[in-house]
Amino acid sequence: MDFIDQIKELAARIPKLRENIKTEEATKNALVMPLINILGYNVFDPTEVIPEYTADFGTKKGEKVDYAIFKDGNPVILIECKNIDADLDRVHASQLFRYFSVTEAKIGILTNGIIYRFYTDLDSPNKMDDKSFLEINFLDIKEPLINELKRFRKESFDIDDLAPVACELKYTREIKQILSKETNLPSEDFVKFFAKQVHSGPLTQNVREKFTVITKNALSQFINEKINERLKFAMSENPSDSIIEKTDGQEITDTTEESNDGIVTTEEEIEGYHIVKSILRATIDPKRISMRDKKRYCGILLDDNNRKPICRLHFNTKQKYLEVFIDENRKAEKNPITELNEIYDYSDQLVNTVNNYGMSK
Structure with missing residues (x-):
């Protein structure tokens, strides 16, 4: 079972279990610990997950945060859990705020087992932000947010890659909230x-x-x-008008006239863009990777140059495709994908494409 299916299965259990979850401890056992396991951390291995983690803060002694997730011997994620019926808008994440400043953890999570709010220190170093940069509601779960959750898996967690994404997610979310309020x-x-x-x-x-x-x-x-x-x-849309699904050695051409009219950049396209940047981070400066959205596809370019395409995201139809360039002559093929995480399967092709331009850090 892949990651998305595991998350959806856990989400589907919540309505069935909710009436029987009466305490904070039951919330942790039934909902929070399973999620930690899905993320790839062994809750029974104290080198990876420490429950009731204690980190003394000034005169505050013996206070505990519910879980600390460790990497290379240091805490990287702190999780504070509340009862399933707790209103997180009325709950102050006091332990998270205090522990954040005295540990090496860079991610704080406040949850009631249904809603998960993710915090970091974008506003002031080593001080946890008042506002979360990501919120996931397991009773109203959206696939783009599941893809964001993948960043916290043991196998892919990288705080250096996560920091710029967290910044964009936080302010995008806040602007969307403002727009929603102003629209109504x-x-x-x-x-x-x-x-x-x-x-x-x-x-x-x-x-x-x-x-x-x-x-x-x-x-x-x-x-x-x-x-x-x-x-x-x-x-x-009729892709056969101007683009070949599989080239079989022939170069894909694009004859469609592009216009800004009707172009809407989706969350999935933005997520795909960040995945590509993450893949290429060790090869080139991520600042040199840009996104240019068009009607039929979202292009990812080197140095914002149309002559240096890295890949194209065809996410505007029910079947998603990742278009990669298979040689130095920019011959390409479109590969069907079912979830954004599959972009990582084409890491070698993306790196080769950049290297073919003779561009390195």
């Missing part, structure tokens, strides 16, 4: 921003009220139009 109930500042650009007169109370309704309707219409454009494009 536009604030006065948000309304003024648009009104001033289209209305030349003074912004009286009546004008502001009028533009509050106009702004909300305009945003709703804009979002719906973009969704409809995306759906129309997906329904009308």
